[in-house]
Amino acid sequence: MxxxxxxxxxxxxxxxxxxxxxxxxxxxxxxxxxxxxxxxxxxxxxxxxxxxxxxxxxxxxxxxxxxxxxxxxRGPTVSMNVQALEGKSATVVSTVDDQDGQVRIDGDLWTARPLNQHDVYETGEKVTVMRIDGATALVWRG
Known part of the structure; x- marks a missing residue:
């Protein structure tokens, strides 16, 4: 019972x-x-x-x-929005320096700056997106 x-x-x-x-x-x-x-x-x-x-x-x-x-x-295991771009490979479209530049990430154009201010990346170079700062991709050769 x-x-x-x-x-x-x-x-x-x-x-x-x-x-x-x-x-x-x-x-x-x-x-x-x-x-x-x-x-x-x-x-x-x-x-x-x-x-x-x-x-x-x-x-x-x-x-x-x-x-x-x-x-x-635990949050979602799939990165979303700009977090999904971090770590992706990108191609330099116009020279990236501490003032200006553009990269193509998954077919989209993004303004870009180098992660290290003194680096310069020329058109055609492959870079890695390290972080997104507003609407600007901070990239690094790697």
């Missing part, structure tokens, strides 16, 4: 977790499910089921929750 109570508690905790999104109640639901399994396998006293619930919940909160949160917080 108490296994049914633990299952109901686990389901209620999962439902409440859907509203909160903090993953704490989900870990507690895992503890309740574990207590239900222990009760279903062996006829244990209520205090033993409570200990199983507490131990499993604490273990889940301390080990699984941080990993899942880190995984969920």
């Amino acid at each position: 108490s296994a049914l109570i633990w299952v109901i508690a686990a389901l209620l905790l999962v439902g409440a977790e859907a509203l909160s999104g903090e993953l704490v109640l989900l870990m507690l639901a895992g503890g309740a499910a574990s207590a239900a399994v222990v009760d279903a396998i062996a006829d244990t006293p209520a205090w033993a089921e409570g200990v199983v619930f507490a131990v499993v919940s604490i273990m889940l909160l301390g080990t699984v929750r941080p990993v899942v949160r880190r995984h969920l917080r």
Whole structure:
């Protein structure tokens, strides 16, 4: 009978977790499910089921929750917008110096400056986009 109570508690905790999104109640639901399994396998006293619930919940909160949160917080793995251009190869279209220049990145023309102010890149050279500063590509021979 108490296994049914633990299952109901686990389901209620999962439902409440859907509203909160903090993953704490989900870990507690895992503890309740574990207590239900222990009760279903062996006829244990209520205090033993409570200990199983507490131990499993604490273990889940301390080990699984941080990993899942880190995984969920991670940004997109695909670079977007100007971040996608960093590290790309470009071809110099007009001489790039500390004052002026243009490069072609994936078919698009960009104004460019060298990453190192004293470098000069001539037309036709291959460069690498190191960073985008506003609408200007900072490039480096590499």
